Amino acid sequence: MGAALWLVGEWEPRLLPIRLIEVEGELHHHSSRLLQERLSERLSGGILTADLEELQSVAEDLPWVGRASLQRVWPDTIKVRVEEHRPIARWNADGLVTSEGVVFRPTGGAVPAGLPLLEGDDQRAPDVTSRYLKWRDDLMLVGHLIQTLSVDPRGDWRVDLVMGTELRLGTGPVEERLARFIASARQIEAAGQPQVVDLRYSNGFSVKWTSRTDSERRAQSDRLARSGNRG
Incomplete structure (x- = not known):
C-alpha cells in the first residue's frame, strides 16, 4: 500500500x-x-x-x-x-467593509473614491453596516447623505452629514431619535444652517447653529419658538 x-x-x-x-x-x-x-x-x-x-x-x-x-x-x-469583495464604505483608518459587514484591509490598489466612512470595533461591523444602509435610505428621503457614521466602545452613535451637520444620537433608542430629526429636518433647515443637532433628549432636541449675524439668530429663534421645537 x-x-x-x-x-x-x-x-x-x-x-x-x-x-x-x-x-x-x-x-x-x-x-x-x-x-x-x-x-x-x-x-x-x-x-x-x-x-x-x-x-x-x-x-x-x-x-x-x-x-x-x-x-x-x-x-x-x-x-x-x-x-x-464589493465595498460600500471605508472602515476606520485602513479598511473597507461590504454590505454584509465583512471588513477587509487591502494592501495595495486604489480604494474607490467617494465612499462614506464607518467607524467602530470590527466585531460591530455587521450592526454598523446594517444601520448605515437603513439610515442612508431614510435620510435620503429628506435630501441628506451620510458622510460618517460611528459608534464608540460605549455604544454612543454619531452621524456626520455631507452638508456639515453632526447628529448626536447617544445610546439607547437611537432609531427613534434619528426619526425625530428626519421629521423635523425641513423645519430646522428653514431656520438656518445647523452645525450640531443633539438628539439625546427624551422628547426633543437642541440645535447649535453655524455662525450668523444677530438678526439672523433672532429670526431662527422666532421660527423655532413657533414650531414648538427646542433650539
Missing part, C-alpha cells in the same frame, strides 16, 4: 499534469494573470492529487477576493470561480 501511494505521488503529476488554470468572474483589482501566478506557485500534484482546499485558501488570501471555488476539469485544467 505504501509503495503504491508513493508511486501515485511520484508519477501522477508527470502523467496527468495540470496545464491550465482557468479563472472565471470579474476581477477589477486583481487580474486573472496575478491569480494564476499565485496559484501556480503553490500548485503541487497532478489533476487527481492537487490540493484544491489549499489553492482555495491561496486565492482567498488576496485582499480583494471574497470567495473562491475550484474544480477539476479533465484532463488537465483547474477552473477557479472568483467573487470579489
